[in-house]
Amino acid sequence: MSGSEPSPSVEPTSGSPASVEPGPLLRVVTGDPSPEELAALVAVVAAAGSGGAPDSPAPRSEWSARHRLVRGPHRHGPGAWRASAR
Incomplete structure (x- = not known):
């Protein structure tokens, strides 16, 4: 860069980074979906991303219990x- 060219300055437009609008989460690339189809798609994506309730751990078998390993x-x-076989 030469000294005669002005350097671009980076300044926030509104002053706070929280006011920046994020882009759309979903974008239709091809086709013309109806509002009902878009609502169904949003519901499925939201349900898949929610994670749901954590699964409870499966009950452990007595065969893998630690107290059986101690003799x-x-x-x-x-x-x-x-007597050792009992």
Whole structure:
């Protein structure tokens, strides 16, 4: 850039960034939908984006319970091998 060209200045037009209008969320590219069709589309997109209620966790099986992994001490003495299976 040369010194003779003025540099463009960037100034907000209204003073606050909150007053800037966002663009449309949906835009019809082809076709001519009726107002009812547009309303149905907006309802579907809004419902899909809402997320809904969080799912409750599935009940855990007793086979995967942590307390089943903890074993007591091994007993020794006569018949201990039979008692270890109980």
